[in-house]
């Protein structure tokens with residue numbers, strides 16, 4: 151578990167040399183030799199952590215401040231979800247309605263965004279759904295996404311980089327019958343491995359750095375430095391997420407082998423795509439199959455980032471080793487995961503499927519509305535004008551774009567600016583239909599929610615904005631680089647329709663009753679008026695301490711208050727016109 | 739923007755930290771009594787440590803706080819432990835719960851309640867734990883050290899630098915403090931707006 155940075159060993163010798171006698175030097179030389187040998191054997195690798203799993207339809211996620219022994223010396227202060235870094239992998243079945251209990255035990259407010267999920271804006275966990283410390287937020291939605299690898303992460307404006315750096319986040323794996331019918335590896339942690347790629351820099355006390363820094367100096371793969379994993383001699387599936395702040399990974403294997411891309415952000419490709427290198431930008435996921443069947447047991451192979459030699463604009467290609475835009479991993483090849491080949495498992499998948507899915511993608515001609523987004527700002531000589539879109543920066547009070555429910559739209563994102571970006575849009579999975587740099591790569595031909603936007607290029611996607619409208623609550627589109635989105639490289643759009651988020655227009659009317667009062671386990675809400683509805687319920691104690699946030703609550707079964715301390719509470723009901731009525735009840 | 743500013747405050751230049759002056763303060767102790775820095779007529783300085791009940795990193799230091807106080811209070815540098823948590827956000831950070839911790843951990847020093855967060859603001863405390871050494875010079879309290887207690891939270895046996903003890907030993911010997919600024923690490927103190 152403890153990383154031994156090899157660089158420190160020579161420095162000890164250099165510092166002490168003058169005072170040392172020959173026998174002492176010999177001993178230290180032996181020590182150094184031993185350390186050097188272990189460096190090049192397998193001993194310095196640490197076992198890859200596979201996140202725990204949660205499944206079912208109710209998910210309890212506790213966001214905590216904690217610490218973890220990542221390096222030798224002091225522990226690193228971290229944050230995690232039910233864990234000391236990162237969080238559990240959530241397994242959803244397509245078609246299920248999932249209920250989330252997100253309990254914020256952090257010392258600060260946060261939000262939790264379900265990246266890639268198609269859901270109502272008020273459930274999305276964007277910058278608007280701020281969860282104060284001590285509060286339980288209970289969004290729920292019907293899983294409409296295809297089987298693929300998604301993730302959840304904080305999205306609090308101006309705090310995203312800090313909170314993600316500390317480790318908050320986790321994978322979501324959606325299963326569906328189409329994917330389940332295929333002969334694909336899917337034994338989690340055995341032949342189906344989630345890989346969260348990121349890097350960190352540390353100060354002298356091993357604390358993470360997260361201000362004025364774009365790149366980490368040391369890799370963390372699922373939170374583990376110098377990670378290794380034993381994988382069986384058969385076809386294995388890697389679900390790779392770029393959870394960096396800015397760096398892209400030019401993925402490949404140390405023996406130059408061909409691997410097969412089977413899935414993008416939002417689902418399987420129609421057929422596997424053979425590649426030896428694939429660029430994965432921040433926020434993107436890719437599922438690949440790697441054939442270890444031709445290897446011998448005991449073989450090793452590295453999954454590497456071949457990040458050397460890129461032109462300016464490739465995120466992480468900057469040559470500097472230090473400073474805001476430099477790092478020890480910039481502009482070079484480095485290892486992401488060391489793989490040891492072990493014996494095959496029973497029922498191993500050994501063959502590559504010929505076909506995977508039968509996606510019908512949108513084409514440019516399906517779109518009835520065209521929108522453009524242009525990258526601006528970020529010039530080195532204009533420090534007061536960070537990266538943005540259309541020369542503006544995120545403002546809670548400004549809706550930048552409006553979409554009509556069920557429209558198919560074509561968005562063209564243009565970057566003739568100074569650096570590469572990773573463009574992400576909430577609510578939808580889109581189809582990339584063209585790039586100014588040439589054809590859309592086969593490896594990115596599937597459903598996506600993030601696109602890599604190289605410097606000096608434009609990219610066009612088509613998406614249908616269906617199912618959920620909400621004329622008030624926006625979705626986000628933004629650059630997924632932590633420093634860029636925190637700097638305001640975000641816009642918001644609303645999806646306008648006949649109703650709000652698929653439910654009847656919510657209207658609290660003029661009055662409601664809370665019963666029983668006092669209440670002990672469950673609190674019910676009774677409306678004297680027909681067609682009354684609720685858009686949002688917030689509950690706080692008499693001191694003003696927020697305890698519950700319930701978006702579009704399903705009130706038929708009451709609100710579970712069994713775990714609240716006894717006392718007087720305030721219940722505020724808000725309708726979709728933002729009328730709010732507040733009532734008191736006593737928890738006994 | 740506030741985030742950026744706060745981080746810089748953690749470790750400004752040593753010279754700047756040494757010049758910072760903090761005010762005398764009086765706060766309620768877990769035994770109900772009001773304790774004031776002015777009550778300590780003989781004090782050459784204080785070890786002032788901001789903590790809270792719930793932060794896992796702060797919980798690692800109970801024993802070391804007792805040891806620091808045992809050694810340095812005899813040398814007229816008592817330890818004052820302060821809880822400046824936002825009690826609106828964190829209901830459990832109450833005087834009653836603090837008293838339970840003080841009893842359980844056999845605290846030999848005052849554990850003071852700062853619900854208005856004024857003392858934490860005067861010190862510019864950032865984290866729990868965040869330790870300070872203040873020293874009396876010309877009838878004023880000067881911050882001589884700000885940062886971590888030592889350099890290993892979970893493993894006291896692996897500590898290499900005892901920042902607080904080192905600073906106190908140097909001050910007692912009439913020397914300037916070599917390391918006047920170590921990173922304080924732990925949970926952020928949530929300041930009530």
Ligand SMILES: [Cu+2]
Pocket residue numbers: 537570571572629630631634635639
């Ligand atoms: Cu960007």
